[in-house]
Amino acid sequence: MASWTSAEDAGRATGYQATTAAGLMNHCVAGLEVWEPNHVAGPINLGKFNEPGYETGSSEGEHHMATGLTKTGLTRHMAEKLELTNKQAGAFLDLLAETAIKETKKNGVFVIPGIGRLVKAERKARMGRNPQTGEAIKIKAKTVVKFRVAKSAKDVIAPPKK
16 A cells, blocks of 8 residues: 655656545545555655745845744744733733724724824725626725824835935
């Protein structure tokens, strides 16, 4: 009985190209070979994802799709810098988000000094076009939320060109 580490390996071994693991599994079972998705015979080659520094984007001058700082990562960072517990830092982030939502809904604006402001805006009804048919359609008025980045943050993140 054969065992592979991925659908791609199993596909190569059986000569069958499946778009899904289920499709490959059906092919292998029909040919009396079984692909066991939870059985890993050895390390799986993830290509560039295994390269050192991929997650952090530490390569100078290279641009990768950033994963960004997660809530957990931000919570841990804040807890470390402010000498708080992770639970306290997480509670602060939750309170900040809750307050931002309530204030924006109530007053139409919430400012985070040095970062930017959440702004509630009314979008007017307008005429648009269906891109498939070209037919003119009415787009209803609606309320939207926008985030306007503070000038100080914008200038530090993306300095103006001189």
